[in-house]
Amino acid sequence: MSSEANAAMSGAVERIREIVGERGRISEPDRLEPYLVEWRGLYRGATPLLVRPADTSEVAAVVAICAETGIGLVPQGGNTGLCGGAIPSPGGDQIVLSLERMTRVRDIDAANFTMTVDAGCVLADVQRAAADEDRYFPLSLAAEGSCRIGGNISTNAGGINVLRYGVMRHLVLGLEVVLPDGRIWNGLRTLRKNTFGYDLKQLFIGAEGTLGIITGAVLELFPPPRSIATAWLALRDLDACVELLAAARDAAGDMLVAFELMPGTGLEFVLEHIPQTRDPLARPHIWYALLELAGSGTGDSAQQKIEAVLEGAMANGIVVDGVIATSGVQRAELWKLRESMSEAQKKQGASIKHDIAVPVAALPEFMRAATDAVEARLPGIRVVAFGHAGDGNVHFNLSQPPGMDRIAFLERWQEFNRIVHDIVIGFGGSISAEHGVGLLKRHELAHYAHPLELELMRRLKQALDPQGIMNPGKVL
C-alpha cells in the first residue's frame, strides 16, 4: 500500500474499531489465524482488522466507512468455502467482516412454513430450530455443523437434497442486505408469490459477497420427513447409475431425495483410513449408489418403497447387490462411508479437485472420457469421482500416483483443470457446480465464460458496486 492508502486505512480502522467495540474486533495475529486461511490451506490472506458486528446496523456503519474511504471488505461466514471466496488478499489492504456473532433466529412462522434468521446462523442450528417446530429445512451438506446461512446463500449452496428440494436459491423467500454504500435493503418478505417489480434478492444469491453483504434471510420450510429409508447398492457398471436413477424416480417419484455415486476406489480409501467403517456388502464392486427416500405424509412407508426399487433393479440387472438400512445406526454407517470420502482421499496424498456438473445422461460418458484423458497424461494417477449423481454433479477428484512428490503433483493443478474442464464444457456442463468461483476459479471464469456473459456480469457489478469495494478480486 502507498503511504496515503496506509493513512486512510489507519483512520478507517480506528473509526470501525469504535463502532464495533471490543467484542466486535480481532487484530491479534494468533486469534486472526483461523479467519485468514482457507481450510484446505490453498489460500492465506492478511488483514489489519477483522470485525464481528453485533447486528445489521453495525454492519451498515462499517460498510459506510469502507465506502467513504474506498477500502475493500471481505464478508465471511463459517469460512468453510472451497474456493477462497472468504479470504482477504495477502496484501493486508482489505478488512474482513465476519457474521459469526449474528446468530439470532428472528422468527419462525410454522403456519406459513417460513423462518427468518440472521445470516450468521450455523446451518445445523437452522435445521434444528425448524425441527423444533415440526418443520424441515432441507439444505444439507458436509460442512453443515460450521457453515453459516449467509455463506450458503452467497454461494447458492447445493448438497445432497437438491433432487427433491432444489438449490439454496429456491429456499430463500426474502433477504436483508447491506449495500456497498452502507444502506440497508430490507427485503425480508415471507411470501411464496411476489411479482411486484424485479426480484432484487436474486442478485445477491450466489454473488459471493461481491454485490453486498447478506445480513438476514427468510427461508422456506417444508413438512418434515416422517419415514426415511436408505440403501447402499452395487451397480452393474457406470451406465447402470443413470438407469437406476430413472428407475428410482419412476418407482419412488418425489420420495427420492438423495442419489449419490461412489467408486470402489473411494470405498477402499475409506475402509483403509477411517476408523469404524466396514464394507456393507460381501465383496467389492466398481461402482456404488447411495439412495435415500423420504416420505413426509402420515403412514408413508419409505422402507416399503425402497425395497420395491431394489427388487426391480436387481431383477433387471441394474443392481448386482445391495443392502437397506434397518436402523438409524445402520443408516448413519452408510452415510459415513459417503461423507468420509474427502477425508480418506487426503490420506492418499495430494489431490486435484473438480466440482463439475453435466446433464445426468451424459455422466458416464463424461467420466470415461475424462478418466482416459487424465490417465493418459499421468500414468498412475487415481480418479476418485463421487457425489450427487442425481443432479449430474460429481466431484471429479484426482489422487496423486502413489509415491509421487506431493508438491510436484499439485503444481500440475492448472494443467489437469484444463484437461477436465475442456471435457466438461464439451458436454454442456458447468465447471463450478456447487462450490462457486471465489479466487480458485476466477481465471477459469475468464477463460470459459462467453465474453458476453462476462460483460453482463461486469455491468451488474458496476451497477451495484461501482467503487468495487465488495469482496474485491473474487468471482470477476
Next chain:
Amino acid sequence: MSSEANAAMSGAVERIREIVGERGRISEPDRLEPYLVEWRGLYRGATPLLVRPADTSEVAAVVAICAETGIGLVPQGGNTGLCGGAIPSPGGDQIVLSLERMTRVRDIDAANFTMTVDAGCVLADVQRAAADEDRYFPLSLAAEGSCRIGGNISTNAGGINVLRYGVMRHLVLGLEVVLPDGRIWNGLRTLRKNTFGYDLKQLFIGAEGTLGIITGAVLELFPPPRSIATAWLALRDLDACVELLAAARDAAGDMLVAFELMPGTGLEFVLEHIPQTRDPLARPHIWYALLELAGSGTGDSAQQKIEAVLEGAMANGIVVDGVIATSGVQRAELWKLRESMSEAQKKQGASIKHDIAVPVAALPEFMRAATDAVEARLPGIRVVAFGHAGDGNVHFNLSQPPGMDRIAFLERWQEFNRIVHDIVIGFGGSISAEHGVGLLKRHELAHYAHPLELELMRRLKQALDPQGIMNPGKVL
C-alpha cells in the same frame, strides 16, 4: 410523434418488414386488433407493425434495428396477461414483437428431466410434450391453453401447483435471450447445479420484457403424478382455512399439491351463470376449500390419504361437510367450479380486482379487515375473494353493488385499490402476487415500493437497457 421520429419509424418498419418476410408481419387494422387489446379490455394500444419472427436470429435482427433507431419494442406471448404488460402504447410509436410463430420443442431429455423449448410454445403444449415422454411439467394456470412459455417466464407465473413445485422461476434451468442491443445470449444450460459466476437468467425471469426478449428456455421436469385425489370441502369458517392447510400438509406432506379457497358467494355466482354446474354438497356454506393430492410413486394412494385428511378435519370440526371425487369426470366438475369463478363474476357486473399475497396465517385477518373497509366505503359492494390460499395468494375481487352504474363503479378502481393495498402492505404482503406489474400497477409500484428498491430496479434497467427501448413504460 415528431416528423423526424415518424421518418425514423418508417425507415425502420421498412427494414424490419424485409427481415421477417410476409408471414412474419401484420399491419392491417382488423388482423392487428387481437394483439392490441388486453383481454379484459382495460388497455388498447396502437402500432405501425406487428412482427412475428420465425426464429431467434430474426428476433435479434429486429431488435438490432430498434436499438439502432431508438424505437420501442413490446414483446408479446399469448396476450393473456392481466396487467397490460404486452400492449403497446396508444401513440403508435412502438413495434410489437409476437413470439407466436416460435413454437418448437427443441429437445426433451427424459433421463435428465429437462426440456428445451421456443419461448412461443403454448403452456398446454409444453405440458403435453412432457407427458408424452412420461414426464411432468407442473406449471398450471387458467390460461394454459393460450398463454405462452416466454410470457410465463417473463411474469414469473404462479398458478395452482406452487405449494409443491414453486413458481415459474424455480422451473427454469436455462434461457436464451435477445438483449436490448440485438445480441443473443445463449444461456440454455440443462444443469440443476451451476455456480459459475452470477446467475444471469434470474434477471430476465419476471422482468416482463423490460430487460430483453426471452426466445428459448430449458425447463425442469418431474416424475408424473400417478395417483390423484381431489376434494371439495365446506369449512367451519375462514379461520378453519389456515387450520385445514396445516392439518393437510401434516397428514399428506409433499402429496398436497393444490389448496384453493372459494367463498359461498362465488359458488352462488358460478351456479347461477355457468351451465352444467351443480353444488356438490347438500346445502350452502360460507367458505369452501378445494384440495388436490398427487402421488408420483408406484403404488401411492392419494385417495387413501385424502380420505384420512377429510376424516381428521371432520372429527375436529375444521370441515363441516365435504366430497371426494370418485372419478375423473367428478374431479373435472369440482375444478370447473373453481375455474369458472372469474367468468361468473363478470356476469355480476363490473369488478375491481386485487391480486395479493400475505403470509398464510394472516389470510383470515387480512380478509376480514379488507372486507370491512370496502363495505364501509360502499355499502352493497360484494367481496368475492378466492384463489391459492395455500400460497397466501388470493384474488380479492370486488363486484359492484347490484344496480349500480358499471362505469361509475369502475371509476373508483384507484380508490378501492388504495384501500385494499394499504391493508395488504400492513400485513407484510404483496399487491402483485402472480400477475406482475405491467401498466396496471406501475403507479402502485412507484407508490408502495421503498425508494431504495426503486433505485436498485432503475439501476438494473439502466445497466441492461440504457436506451430504454425494451417494453417502454412497463413496470418502472
